[in-house]
Amino acid sequence: MIKSLALSSLAAALLLAGCQAVNTTSGGAVGVERKQYMFSMLSADEVNQMYAQSYQQTLSEASSKGELDKTSDNAKRVQNVANRLIPQAPRFRPDAANWDWEVNLIKSPELNANCGPGGKIIFYSGIIEQLKLSDDEIAAIMGHEMAHALREHSRESMSRAYGIEMAKQGAGALLGLGQDSLSLADTVVEYSLTLPNSRGNENEADLIGLELAARAGYDPNAAISLWKKMEAAGGSAPPEFMSTHPSSSSRIASLQAAIPKVLPLYQQAKAGK
Numbered sequence: 001m002i003k004s005l006a007l008s009s010l011a012a013a014l015l016l017a018g019c020q021a022v023n024t025t026s027g028g029a030v031g032v033e034r035k036q037y038m039f040s041m042l043s044a045d046e047v048n049q050m051y052a053q054s055y056q057q058t059l060s061e062a063s064s065k066g067e068l069d070k071t072s073d074n075a076k077r078v079q080n081v082a083n084r085l086i087p088q089a090p091r092f093r094p095d096a097a098n099w100d101w102e103v104n105l106i107k108s109p110e111l112n113a114n115c116g117p118g119g120k121i122i123f124y125s126g127i128i129e130q131l132k133l134s135d136d137e138i139a140a141i142m143g144h145e146m147a148h149a150l151r152e153h154s155r156e157s158m159s160r161a162y163g164i165e166m167a168k169q170g171a172g173a174l175l176g177l178g179q180d181s182l183s184l185a186d187t188v189v190e191y192s193l194t195l196p197n198s199r200g201n202e203n204e205a206d207l208i209g210l211e212l213a214a215r216a217g218y219d220p221n222a223a224i225s226l227w228k229k230m231e232a233a234g235g236s237a238p239p240e241f242m243s244t245h246p247s248s249s250s251r252i253a254s255l256q257a258a259i260p261k262v263l264p265l266y267q268q269a270k271a272g273k
């Protein structure tokens with residue numbers, strides 16, 4: 001009762017602050033139907049453009065250090081997985097067919113991977129090598145990451161933060177927004193790359209990622225072996241990926257419960273090849 005009251009008053013505050021209730025994706029076989037509050041002054045295009053700039057900067061820095069890997073076997077594997085996953089994205093939101101998707105591999109010991117707003121994917125070689133990822137497991141990570149982008153979780157978190165601030169302080173609090181594009185760009189990167197995702201967002205990304213991978217013909221059971229490897233790699237120095245994608249005991253159980261929903265899609269995709 002108290003929880004639902006707090007949620008509805010937050011929703012009311014967000015609506016008052018100029019947020020619109022939307023659903024960025026269709027539910028899919030996994031049934032992700034949660035309404036999201038998006039701040040209308042912060043368009044998806046704007047967030048995508050900001051993120052694309054920082055993505056290009058990351059690539060050119062890696063390139064200048066000789067760490068941008070376009071040719072290794074792992075680079076080809078990551079590219080091949082993306083080539084199969086990306087065509088599945090429009091099933092969740094048709095406009096993803098027009099996104100400027102990119103995928104790159106950076107040579108680095110980091111155990112990390114990301115898909116930023118607008119479909120900009122980066123894998124670090126460390127996560128593939130140290131966790132000895134199979135193609136199915138690469139697809140599990142990439143699908144999960146693509147799902148965060150499709151659901152616009154970064155823009156949603158930013159909207160929530162701005163909406164709460166605006167409800168507290170009035171419109172004056174937002175005067176800086178849009179004028180100071182540099183700090184806004186930093187905020188986009190912060191919400192996309194460095195802040196831990198909420199458990200709810202993680203669950204949505206797990207479910208949609210599972211379906212994307214299954215539809216592309218990758219074994220959905222790989223999501224289970226992936227998270228087991230991730231947990232085993234934890235210990236004293238948890239992978240960077242786990243700081244932004246906090247694991248929980250319920251994650252594997254929730255994935256396991258969802259696998260039967262996507263298994264027929266996987267079998268269909270396999271039969272079609």
Ligand SMILES: [Zn+2]
Pocket residue numbers: 144148197201202205244245
């Ligand atoms: Zn995640």
